[in-house]
Amino acid sequence: xxxxxxxxxxxxxxxxxxxxxxxxxxxxxxxxxxxxxxxxxxxxxxxxxxxxxxxxxxxxxxxxxxxxxxxxxxxxxxxxxxxxxxxxxxxxxxxxxxxxxxxxxxxxx
Amino acid sequence: xxxxxxxxxxxxxxxxxxxxxxxxxxxxxxxxxxxxxxxxxxxxxxxxxxxxxxxxxxxxxxxxxxxxxxxxxxxxxxxxxxxxxxxxxxxxxxxxxxxxxxxxxxxxxxxxxxx
Numbered sequence: 285x286x287x288x289x290x291x292x293x294x295x296x297x298x299x300x301x302x303x304x305x306x307x308x309x310x311x312x313x314x315x316x317x318x319x320x321x322x323x324x325x326x327x328x329x330x331x332x333x334x335x336x337x338x339x340x341x342x343x344x345x346x347x348x349x350x351x352x353x354x355x356x357x358x359x360x361x362x363x364x365x366x367x368x369x370x371x372x373x374x375x376x377x378x379x380x381x382x383x384x385x386x387x388x389x390x391x392x393x
Numbered sequence: 394x395x396x397x398x399x400x401x402x403x404x405x406x407x408x409x410x411x412x413x414x415x416x417x418x419x420x421x422x423x424x425x426x427x428x429x430x431x432x433x434x435x436x437x438x439x440x441x442x443x444x445x446x447x448x449x450x451x452x453x454x455x456x457x458x459x460x461x462x463x464x465x466x467x468x469x470x471x472x473x474x475x476x477x478x479x480x481x482x483x484x485x486x487x488x489x490x491x492x493x494x495x496x497x498x499x500x501x502x503x504x505x506x507x508x
């Protein structure tokens with residue numbers, strides 16, 4: 285069962301690129317990696333999902349190295365509204381879903 | 394609005410009470426989930442239902458009892474809870490079950506306080 289570890293908090297400034305890395309050393313062959321964003325008093329919201337290499341959508345990119353033991357969520361040009369908690373999730377073929385502890389991102393003006 | 398609704402939004406109950414949490418999705422999704430979110434712990438998966446069949450019970454105590462009468466509704470029945478069960482309970486749904494089933498749509502959660 286993959287254990288996911290991510291930094292507790294990060295600070296950034298508006299307009300900067302932010303990279304949040306998640307460690308999942310025990311990831312299995314068929315596991316997927318997903319990232320979610322959560323604002324206070326709301327449920328998490330999907331950002332991006334990937335299996336290997338690089339995935340990009342309109343809001344973020346996800347980089348996964350060949351060994352898949354880590355993944356990096358990249359948020360280009362953050363704004364104040366990106367201040368939130370970001371969770372890494374490893375989805376296992378056996379319906380085991382392991383969330384990281386969350387990274388609290390603070391974007392400053 | 395994510396298309397997943399949860400009621401009630403807040404619930405206070407005593408340790409001897411019985412209550413139920415309700416989740417509803419009209420997204421046509423096949424998989425539904427219950428999660429527990431405590432202040433000092435990561436999101437914890439409790440139950441997964443796929444096509445109304447329970448496929449995962451993540452070592453959850455029997456005082457939590459899920460029910461999935463159809464693919465749109467999910468309940469969590471609560472009885473004789475403990476104060477440490479106080480948490481935010483989140484429901485989610487996805488088109489397909491994990492892994493790689495795509496994004497999960499989360500409801501706003503029920504804030505449960507056990508006194």
